[in-house]
Amino acid sequence: MNSRADDRHEPDEALAALLAEIAACRICRDTPLGGPEKALPHEPRPVCTASSRASVLIAGQAPGTRVHASGRPFTDPSGDRLRDWLGVNEDQFYDSDNFAIVPMGFCFPGLDAKGGDLPPRRECAPAWRDRLMAAMPQIKLILVIGQYAHAWHLGPLRRKTLTETVQEWRSILSASEANCAVMPLPHPSWRNSGWIRKNPWFEAELLPELKRRIAVLVKPS
Numbered sequence: 001m002n003s004r005a006d007d008r009h010e011p012d013e014a015l016a017a018l019l020a021e022i023a024a025c026r027i028c029r030d031t032p033l034g035g036p037e038k039a040l041p042h043e044p045r046p047v048c049t050a051s052s053r054a055s056v057l058i059a060g061q062a063p064g065t066r067v068h069a070s071g072r073p074f075t076d077p078s079g080d081r082l083r084d085w086l087g088v089n090e091d092q093f094y095d096s097d098n099f100a101i102v103p104m105g106f107c108f109p110g111l112d113a114k115g116g117d118l119p120p121r122r123e124c125a126p127a128w129r130d131r132l133m134a135a136m137p138q139i140k141l142i143l144v145i146g147q148y149a150h151a152w153h154l155g156p157l158r159r160k161t162l163t164e165t166v167q168e169w170r171s172i173l174s175a176s177e178a179n180c181a182v183m184p185l186p187h188p189s190w191r192n193s194g195w196i197r198k199n200p201w202f203e204a205e206l207l208p209e210l211k212r213r214i215a216v217l218v219k220p221s
Contacts, residue, residue, distance in 0.1 A: 068108035
């Protein structure tokens with residue numbers, strides 16, 4: 001179920017109550033870390049999709065401007081690329097029986113001086129992430145996208161750089177498989193096209209395994 005309650009399915013009552021709390025969250029606006037001057041510069045609009053049935057959790061970064069406007073995760077070119085990486089269409093991607101989409105920060109954090117997205121808000125994950133993860137024990141595969149998700153979900157399995165971490169995807173999968181398989185990914189932003197060209201193993205080796213696992217876990221359209 002989306003925190004805006006626009007999903008086709010109804011979650012269990014406990015998860016529905018948690019999502020209602022998240023939808024009303026104003027921590028980053030009203031009581032921000034660092035004091036009032038560090039407050040979110042616009043009204044919060046939490047965007048996350050949690051589900052008690054999904055097999056795959058997408059742990060992303062934070063909504064961008066387009067997702068902030070739509071209120072739906074990955075409604076932007078990054079989402080198009082991510083769906084291509086996964087080998088799924090939009091109906092499959094937004095079906096909460098398939099995917100839960102829980103970014104590290106639920107609200108658009110604003111832009112930096114160069115026009116890029118700021119990092120996810122520091123208040124969000126400590127307030128909500130453990131509770132949401134505990135509410136979805138059925139998850140079989142976690143896709144951790146970008147450095148902030150790597151830092152939270154991988155712990156000692158994380159390497160010094162994002163590239164080194166993603167290169168170690170096989171050992172990370174192996175180390176996590178017994179509990180809940182975890183696969184590290186770069187962010188699907190088109191700004192990372194250069195990284196993908198410099199690291200041809202990503203498309204040649206990692207993506208086929210990712211698509212294979214997704215095909216097993218996700219319902220056909």
